[in-house]
Amino acid sequence: MHQIYYIESNQLETLFQKLKKSYKVFSPVAKGPNYTAKADYSYKGLAEGESPVFNPYRAVEPLKSFFTYAQDQAAEYFNRDEPVLDSMQVIVFGVKSCDIAGHKVQDFVFLEGVEVDSLYRLRRDNTILISGDCTDFKDVCHCLAWDILPHPTEGFDLNFSPLNDGYLVEVGSKKGEGLIQQYQEYFTPAKETQIAGRRVKRENLIERLKRHLLPQKLVSKDSVQRLMREGYNLDTWQQFMLTCVECGGCNLICNTCHCFLLADKKEGNINKKVKVWDSCQYANFTRVAGGANPLKTRTQRLRNRFLKKFDFFVDNLGMPACCGCGRCIEVCPGKIDIREVLKDVAKKLSASK
Amino acid sequence: MKNIYRPIEAVLEDIITESPTIKTFVLRPKEPFEFRTGQFIELTLPGVGEAPFTPSSDPNLKDKIDVTIMNVGEVTALLHSSAKNISLGIRGPYGKGYPLDKFEGKDILIVGGGVGLAPLRSLLFSLFADIDKYNKVVLRYGARTANDIIYKEAIPHWAKKKKVDLVTTVDMGSPEWKGNVGLVTTILKDLPLDLKKAICVVCGPPIMMKFVTLKLLDLGFNPKDIYLSMEKNMSCGLGKCGHCRIGSYYICKDGPVFTYEQLKDLYDIWD
Numbered sequence: 001m002h003q004i005y006y007i008e009s010n011q012l013e014t015l016f017q018k019l020k021k022s023y024k025v026f027s028p029v030a031k032g033p034n035y036t037a038k039a040d041y042s043y044k045g046l047a048e049g050e051s052p053v054f055n056p057y058r059a060v061e062p063l064k065s066f067f068t069y070a071q072d073q074a075a076e077y078f079n080r081d082e083p084v085l086d087s088m089q090v091i092v093f094g095v096k097s098c099d100i101a102g103h104k105v106q107d108f109v110f111l112e113g114v115e116v117d118s119l120y121r122l123r124r125d126n127t128i129l130i131s132g133d134c135t136d137f138k139d140v141c142h143c144l145a146w147d148i149l150p151h152p153t154e155g156f157d158l159n160f161s162p163l164n165d166g167y168l169v170e171v172g173s174k175k176g177e178g179l180i181q182q183y184q185e186y187f188t189p190a191k192e193t194q195i196a197g198r199r200v201k202r203e204n205l206i207e208r209l210k211r212h213l214l215p216q217k218l219v220s221k222d223s224v225q226r227l228m229r230e231g232y233n234l235d236t237w238q239q240f241m242l243t244c245v246e247c248g249g250c251n252l253i254c255n256t257c258h259c260f261l262l263a264d265k266k267e268g269n270i271n272k273k274v275k276v277w278d279s280c281q282y283a284n285f286t287r288v289a290g291g292a293n294p295l296k297t298r299t300q301r302l303r304n305r306f307l308k309k310f311d312f313f314v315d316n317l318g319m320p321a322c323c324g325c326g327r328c329i330e331v332c333p334g335k336i337d338i339r340e341v342l343k344d345v346a347k348k349l350s351a352s353k
Numbered sequence: 354m355k356n357i358y359r360p361i362e363a364v365l366e367d368i369i370t371e372s373p374t375i376k377t378f379v380l381r382p383k384e385p386f387e388f389r390t391g392q393f394i395e396l397t398l399p400g401v402g403e404a405p406f407t408p409s410s411d412p413n414l415k416d417k418i419d420v421t422i423m424n425v426g427e428v429t430a431l432l433h434s435s436a437k438n439i440s441l442g443i444r445g446p447y448g449k450g451y452p453l454d455k456f457e458g459k460d461i462l463i464v465g466g467g468v469g470l471a472p473l474r475s476l477l478f479s480l481f482a483d484i485d486k487y488n489k490v491v492l493r494y495g496a497r498t499a500n501d502i503i504y505k506e507a508i509p510h511w512a513k514k515k516k517v518d519l520v521t522t523v524d525m526g527s528p529e530w531k532g533n534v535g536l537v538t539t540i541l542k543d544l545p546l547d548l549k550k551a552i553c554v555v556c557g558p559p560i561m562m563k564f565v566t567l568k569l570l571d572l573g574f575n576p577k578d579i580y581l582s583m584e585k586n587m588s589c590g591l592g593k594c595g596h597c598r599i600g601s602y603y604i605c606k607d608g609p610v611f612t613y614e615q616l617k618d619l620y621d622i623w624d
Contacts, residue, residue, distance in 0.1 A: 074356070075359035075360075076359070077360050077362075077399070078440060109593050109595075113593070114447075115355070116354065117357060118354040118355065122354075259596065260589075260593075260595070261588075262594055264397060264401055271397075271399045271442075272400075273359070273360075278594070286586050289428065290423075290426055292559075292585070292624075294621065304598075308595070311601065312598060315601035
């Protein structure tokens, strides 16, 4: 059991004003002028005097956007005076469980394997993740379908659970423990009754989310790799791609999609390598010099997206690369719904047996 | 910590014309750079772009690297029109290359198509350097026309080496061509091999590798003993950028050489 503390809301205000002196603090804020109960939340770097907002569900932006930028400088070359890697100390407040779970994919890609991406490593080391329990969900949310709870159990530095006029603060890492030690005057050890209160609130939300998801009859995490392998030749892929406009939004907004284009450019006399988020839904994603392209059609590309998520990553990381955040569903102008695609494969496979 | 995306500088020391569309670029890296046969590099034309190539030179030569390149796209066209002594960038080497330890004591059939002979030249240099470790080397090479054959001067020398059996063919004959005419599969008959202890290495265009593989299976080769170079669309070289996924592999880090056993159950591998 991690250590759990309590902090009152007004103390949190004061604490964050102090933290902002040493860190760039990002927090979700409600988007749009008219706040509604189902508003979208978007990360913002907090200015002097501004306080973090406790968001009831995940922000619009995926967590990956703090570690790999949509456009990034990867390297300068043939330049003796290349600037030393630098990354600011960052606190991201309001991260949700789906993003924490999905971020395992980003860590696997950029920190493990053959070699480490040093810029990602630096940003990861310099970032403190302060997550929060979900207290509500969006229509597209389906974390439970992937066995991800709406509150994180690992992978955070500190986790906040709102309770009465304050928050229970669970320590998830040495970084988090360090923050608590540094600012211990703001925290008191949590009481059993408070922890019991958190448990009730969590259970209530899980029950509500289950009632939302049960009628959807989503496919199970354990079946998904089989669906991909056996459903390769189904007409699901043709049917669902009919409305795809190849915008790449599903990939770019996805917290687990990591593909990037490595390109060269010259600025003045400096040669640069740049990394730009890429999308396997773009027609040229796999095109090579000479024109060959294994993913020529939108049908092949839609299937590729699913195979990567639900076959490749199950084999290579032991988990599907979907955290149920539903961002790809919200962003798609063609209304392609990842849940419906999987259900269609499952339905057609069971009908053919 | 090392920046995995930064190339090292190499001087383009020489350019050798191999065919109307293929040139060999001789690079002298400014920092130590070694590779094993079958591994590939990312070659950067500064400020313009980067593309993957498998060196064609002898891996035992530590101070220079040959890369044999067909003019097919933007980067390769600019490389083909480049002059000597410019600086190019090199990243790598990447991938696993040919598992030479598994070739020891075997009859080695090497089947190349077109510019696919380039990675095989580096393999041949590695085999020739330790030829006593191998039983024999049977090389079958096909090009579109006699003009398209690369390493024209070297091939007759290779043919005379001990333990080497070499036959070339062209898809389309011409009056000056006195050798075989027909696809490379037509010279895979009556091979001087002991199939029980033979392996085969194939490199060429996907369609060629497909039909050669089918032929090899017909001949009785075990899928475990057929090594295919699945080089396409590698970019970062380290399994991060996501472009070269094939089934549950990345070509860049799990290949680019795969056995047919690894690939046979995957869909659309020849596309």
